[in-house]
Amino acid sequence: MQNYSFFSLARNALSSHKNWQAAWRSPPLKEEYDVIIIGAGGHGLATAYYLAKEFGITNVAVLERGWLGGGNVARNTVTVRSNYLRDQSIPFYVKSVSLYEGLTKELNFNMMHSKRTMVDVVHNYPKMRDLRRRQLTMDIYNSTYEQITVEKVRQLIPALTGGGPGSRLPIIGGMVHKDAGVNRHDAVAWGYARAADSLGVEMHQKTGVTALLRASNGDIQGVETNKGVVKAKKVVVAVSGHTTTLTETAGLKLPLRTMNLTAFVSEPIKPIVDVIVNCSDLGFYFSQSDKGELVIGGAPDSAQSFRRDIKQHVFEDTVGAMLELFPSFKKLKLLRQWGGHLDITPDASPIMDETSVPGLYVTAGWWGGYKAIPAGGLTMAHHVAKNMPHPLMEAFTCNRFKNLDYILETGTTTAR
Amino acid sequence: MLLINCPFCKERNETEFVYGGPVGVDRPDPNAVADQEWVDFLTLVPNPTGPVFEKWWHARGCGEWFVICRDTVTHEILESPDEKS
């Protein structure tokens, strides 16, 4: 892998940047691989990388219907955090956050991971109690969460001038999650892809999988694509939103519904907010990117959808919530907005498991799955390589629904 | 924001309605089905890329629950219930 550094940049400048290598190759598609990963999004690419890096499995193809890194990794709001409620979830996300922190160096690709802390703005006492429960449970797993006063909230976020004592929903305090950060989402996809490629993993873009193929004994034996049949004894489905579309071609039904979640950015402005602001009582969250845009998210749409679109009323609710706390943003302008679809399970926690089809693995149900990419990739690779789940993912099985054992995470999306 | 055809009130803004999930199988007799069948009823819902039958409640209108058929890709409403009165 070509090394990236200031010196390589300077050296290449001398040759007018004509000698850079492609970040990943475009090899011809083979007839068979050890492992096929469907979906070159965050989870698919991370799984490929860790399969090669940690488990030495390099005869791997990542098949992507569209363009590499074009899934939800291209559309999310890049918040990385580990403030979860349940014992099953917290250690998983703690691991993910720590992997993210080392990722720039590990992949030699600057993710610009900025550990800038998240501030939960709290408006009611039941919420505060819930967050305190999180705080004390998170402490067991070394994730930090500290209660702060209203004054401290305002000190950390000077632009937050609303929510005063006479307002509709006065702020009563906040929680600070210092482990939280943001980074460059495209860099995560490209960094994993480049590193996986250098270890021998193949990326195949514009290679859409149309069906999963099973052998006569029921095991998975490969996939059918727009470029022909490709064989593999192990297939990982990492196609947020379209999971059931694919698994149903193998006769496998999964408890997933596909929904649309949207985000938007403001015009670029000089730095005004340095932390990630989250306010679930009103229903919005945002951070300011290094480009100066505020990256803002809110609640999901209610109904099922495969259309990456904006529901005007959901969008207006988010804007109204933000303006309540940041009234000076009234003249700030919306620059761009978009949607992405993802699938959700009955308990809103993910499924990472080998399915009842031997050799077929799914990683799905990611509802805010960006933060889970490194740990999701690592544990999935572990499962595929060792034929047994990684301890951190053990709870997130398909089978938990057989006994209706839910892992209910309130606030799985950052807002609501 | 959809424009949903309520059987009583005709076309109304989506904000007047509450989404009630896709129409799955009918609720089985809980005393007559195997565990797996019961769990499937609770957790497996149709999730097609295309037309899906789904329940909506006209919460801020006439109060009727009804079923429409909507395309999950285009959001076009392909079938609405007949006008009833």
Next chain:
Amino acid sequence: MKNHRRLESGGRVDRSKRLNFSFNGRQYYGFEGDTLASALIANGVKVIARSFKYHRPRGIIGSGIEDPASLVELLDENASGNNLATTVILKDGLKAKSINCWPSVNFDFGSIIQYFPKLVPAGFYYKTFMWPNWHLFEPSIRKAAGLANAPQVPPKKGHFESRNAHTDVLVIGSGPAGLAASLTVAKTGVKVFLVDQNSEPGGNLLSSKLFINKQPAIAWVDDMVSELAKMDNVTHMQNSTAWAYREHNLIIVNEREVDNSSIIERSWRVRAKKVVIATGAIERALVFANNDRPGVMLASAVQTFVNRYAVKVGDNLVFFTNNDSVYSYIDDLENAGINILAIIDSRKKIPDQCLSRAKKIKVMANSILKNVNGYKQVRSINVQSLDTGKFETISCDLVAHSGGWNPAVHLHSQSRGSLKFNEKIAAFVPNKSIQNSINIGACNGTFALAEIFKETNQLMSKLSGEVKSESREDNFEVDEQHYSIEPLWSTDLSDEKEKAFFDIQNDVTYDDIQLALLEGYSNVEHVKRYTTGGMGFDQGKTGNINIIGAIAEQQGVGLDSVGTTTFRSPFTPVSFGSINGVRQGSVVLPFRHTPVTKWNLEKGAFMYEAGARWRRPGYFPKKEEGFQEAVNRECETVRYGVGVYDGSPLGKFELKGKDVGVFLDLIYTNIMSSLKPGAGRYGLMLSDDGLIFDDGVAFRIDENRWFISTSSGHSDAINQHMKKVLTFDRPDWDVKITNTTNQWNNATICGPLARQLLEKLSTNIDIDNEAFPFMTFREGMVAEIPARVIRVSFTGELSFEINVAPRNMLKLWEKIIEVGNEFKILPVGSEASHVLRVEKGFLSLGHEVDGTVDAYDLGMGWLMSKKKIDYIGKRSVNLRRGEKSKGRRELVGLLPHNPNEAIPEGAPITPKGKKVGTEGFTTACVWSVVNKRWVGLGLIEDGHSRHGEEACIRMKDRIIRAEITKPIFHDPDGKLLRS
């Protein structure tokens, strides 16, 4: 300063209305009808802004929303961040300044970076700043981020509005196509909305000097507009941008310059049966070295500034084009006194009708503008003939270029319509519409005026058919126009040292695009993201197509197979204030009051946000009294005297029909159908997956009538649930439900003295315990008010819930307080209620029910009917418990070893207090006034069999040890509430 670049006459500015403004602290003036851009040009101001990355000086390039560079910040009362000078309507007193430059636009420290451009190619930040750590670099890079400053305060005057509109036809764009279409449709009598982003109608006709029906086009525009104005069924709005095309033909329009001085901006949600998109076309740039120097402009902008604003942009002009359109500007510009030195045309063969318009001008076919000389101002250009390879330098102060025209397909594309690449005009045009919309005119790829009218007529008669009317035939005579083009996505820059920009705002150069492609970022989305091309304030309106073209050329494919990046809303940036509208302050979220709310506030209650948007009193502190003292006082009043609380928010429903009994048996876990008239029961409702949904009571009024009450937070959900079950699962059952939540308010008096108080209030109900036992209700008069009195208890004490009509509630309340005085009655807030229910071990949905427990875990298995074959949730609870009932978290009492030590609510319980996975948590902990100690409730694994053992609550710095007990700390036999 004087307007020395202003023409003596012409244009659409009103020279009698002089407007003073300031830019970067200097005073200037312009006229009504000017934009900030035209006024700055009139005053000879050339450098408007500095670019994002290289801080190169930038001038005005376009004349409207397409301009990629002229960003300014508005100050004072109009303060707003990034604005294109070309779209800022000039106002008297306007103050603006340049963005992204320090200390000033003419001397910019940041520009030093441009001397090291080789070190900052596209995506350089992905490759460096990694050692030793990104955190060291981020602060200084972050400082350079952003463009303008965000406004520091909200607008001081006025407010925003958002509103709804419904129309038969929405026409977007009041250019020639839009105006003709509007009038045609409006004459059929249907309701028409016509919106347009510009300050004046006419679209491109405002900039040209064309003739329609032998009169100047602008006169035709005036005729059309005045005819439309006479029609009641037409709503015509200028300064109104349709910026989002949502599903089901919902279009969002941002209206500025509202005819109501207190409204800053207005947002319209327009629902249209049919949408006619007539948004015109946007001129695109050509890519050549130093194509960003002030004085390099889009050709159409030069024409617009001259014809519409009467400003002479430069004196000596060179055109650079690959298409016909610049040839039609020649006369207008020469008439304005601009000296046209040359037309550089990249085409080998230039159409004759073009050449005939340029007879006196040097036309250089098959030639390329190689580069521009000058820094803050164009000084000269170098042109190369591709025939001979020879170079020539031409001194000039203005370069007007045209790379062709892109139909403004943004809204069509937002509506999910598809696009196709039209080779004839070398541009993407609408293909299929998905929603009920059509494209007409230039946005449909039809550029010549005569053809626009022809097409509009055709399409409109078809549309008129849809809206039930005869078609009409207009016959417009217009001057001929021709349009042909040979695409030139980029000039040959392989050996060029100077920068050539694809995206002028984000400083994305030819080299950047090449680098992205070299490194394998081959998809158009990759190129956009790697280089940030097209991601600026202008979202690449003039430049994106060239990026697509460059990719196509490099990959040797057609533009069709490269495709476009997604067109996202908004079409142009729009303020969050207008999107939000009037919703602010007290109404930012809904709120609900009872008739007692005002009284509570007057009595100094500390108000809480409760479920379902109710605002409820938490406690009533006396002066200089803390939280705990106030709560203790209220609790003691209930335990030893009598208190009163406002229970109005409880959800209430009346049910009638012959099947209500069986229905209640289905939705509650226990049996309700056996109740006698006048009697009621407490019950649990589950969802079908066995989770606890609500708890409440059901009472029978007579054979066929019942009422139920639910928790206040869930009444809407329960209404929904009941009707859903009746519609889909039990359609044959006769159950009619009326929501009476708002028909009944209640004051609940509770405590050992409650009966005495009720007697004092005077009632015709026999309130003796025998005659009116626990869990029954009676109707009668209380304090001369018709009332329904219910004996339920959420505190564990003797209670009477006195329900009355809301119009009588305050009267009842005040009477209770007045009469209760002698019993030292106190109003009780939700904090005291919490303490009282914890002392009794009563369930609270938000505390003990967190989605993992069932009724058995809570020790309420007696509510789970064994007799009933089915009730909602039964099967799932049994399935979840399965054979094993070990390891479940069960409700227990927690008595801290130290009676004065509180356990924070939510605190986790771990085995022996170790730093390991939890075995439970504290659901509630209160100071018990009857036990004079802290008492808690918790959920802990196998808790029912662990009474007497020790629970270890793990805090960060210590362990709180507590005894596990039964979850009840007061009157375990329930004698008091039945007394």
Next chain:
Amino acid sequence: MGYDVKIERNLLHALFDLKGSVEDVSSYLKEHIGSIPVEPNSYVTYGNLRVLYLGINHWILLAPIDEEQKLLELLKPEFCPASISIVLISDTLKFFRINGANADDIMAVASPLNLNADAFTNNSATFSEVFGLKALIMRHGDGYQFGIDQSFGDMISDYLDLTMAR
């Protein structure tokens, strides 16, 4: 410059909620009041009394508040047959009246309902949304009146003040 409207707030009407099949309700009402409307979301008038048809098998009887007692005696909610349900709900809705030149502007801000004259006529009545809440909307004079859940009355009042643009 504000909108030119006159707003009356928090008015009470006598209201009776009626449910049951069309046959049952129409025969019961015919006996006591008159025939019921046929068009969904419309009403018929009998003197100062209106019968509103608001949902499948759902009507509301609306009259001045001082008629309440008289109607109670006439309709006898407790004694009507099991097949129909009559519930007094006068206090459930607080009514607001908006009249004047700009009544349409206020309603355009408040409600997504199509209030164009051809879509919402003089004898239309329907449940729809006002400021995001369920509301019973009718025309009134040169403007409108709408009823909103009683507990939201103060909120609607605040909302109207904001909308009046003063």
